[in-house]
Amino acid sequence: MASVVFAVLLAILLNSIKEGVLYKLQENVVTFYTGAVQIHQNGYWEDQRLDNSFAQSDSLFELAKAHPDVNAVVPRLETFVLAASEKHTRGCMVVGIDPQTEPLVTSLDQKIVQGSYLENNDQGILLSEGLAEYLKLGVNDTVVLLGQGYHGVSATGKYAIRGLIKFASPELNKRMAYLPMHSAQNLFGAENRFTALVLDLTSVVKAEKVEEELALTLEGQYEVMNWKTLLPELNQVLEGERAENVIFLMVLYLLISFGIFGTILMMIVERQYEFGILVAIGMRKLKLSRMVIFENVMISVIGAIIGTVLSVPVVGYFYRYPIRITGKLEEAYRNFGFEPIFYFSIEPRIFYSQTIVVLSIALILSIYPLIKIMNIKPVESMRQ
Known part of the structure; x- marks a missing residue:
């Protein structure tokens, strides 16, 4: 659950700063001349x-x-x-x-x-x-x-x-x-x-x-x-930056998926004996599968919600007090007509989208324990 919390928190922060910087870039270039x-x-x-x-x-x-x-x-x-x-x-x-x-x-x-x-x-x-x-x-x-x-x-x-x-x-x-x-x-x-x-x-x-x-x-x-x-060139630049952001988030979600899948795999292996006994005394495999899937989804959803809730004050703070660039980099930004500041965005979709994505990942990965439990053999499981 902690790994999901930090993954969601990191995804929201990176998405927020990316959207904030792109919005400010768009605003700065548009106000150069065209409006x-x-x-x-x-x-x-x-x-x-x-x-x-x-x-x-x-x-x-x-x-x-x-x-x-x-x-x-x-x-x-x-x-x-x-x-x-x-x-x-x-x-x-x-x-x-x-x-x-x-x-x-x-x-x-x-x-x-x-x-x-x-x-x-x-x-x-x-x-x-x-x-x-x-x-x-x-x-x-x-x-x-x-x-x-x-x-x-x-x-x-x-x-x-x-x-x-x-x-x-x-x-x-x-x-x-x-x-x-x-x-x-x-x-x-x-x-x-x-x-x-x-x-x-x-x-x-x-x-x-x-x-x-x-x-x-x-x-x-x-x-x-x-x-x-x-300004079609500016639009192409912004679309390219957003496409890069999507690729980065896909890599991050892939890491989250491995983290969740590792937990699921460990849980299935460590509970083989338990599952074998439950099936042997008459518990239906489908009911057992639903229980494991429910556990997995709850862990993921609670982690995603906690990560989203924790991100709200953090993003809110940086939205109010954006990160200022100093030194030679500040001078370079000003020479190109940009504010030497990293702005954060507080668009609602940045927050709720992460919970939806992590929940979707958890539901997809729940297919694995479903398959394993439906194919479980009580005698072999109890011997492990």
């Missing part, structure tokens, strides 16, 4: 041009905000342009944002490494650190943007750099520029138009549910996409 759910004009994701933008709609804003799992609706106007300094040029993505609401999704104001964040009526621009370094520009320098606007209009403008942003993603760090929404709309001739509405959710795990419900509500007028479609 959990986005709303676009139909066809925009396949052909990301300003011509596929949509007009500002108060009713769409209100409908999205009305969903109980949506905290905020963040508008964006996105397109690619050529950024130029006196001697250098590089293609980059310009994002028109609402400086007040954008940090709700991406914490953009916390990524400033030089200069200051944008104000609502600002005429300046934010550049990613890698892009500014390539262009040989710094805070208060001027960058020129050259591109094509809505319906082919010429888009040219020069902006003072208010601040530099550092992204953990090298790709984002090389190509991002942010303008206040009014400046971006003026530059591209796209007055009162957006390319996307990014939804800030109460939880990233609710993204699929929100997508399905909003898609039904909007009745096909707009395309609604969750992060799994927006």
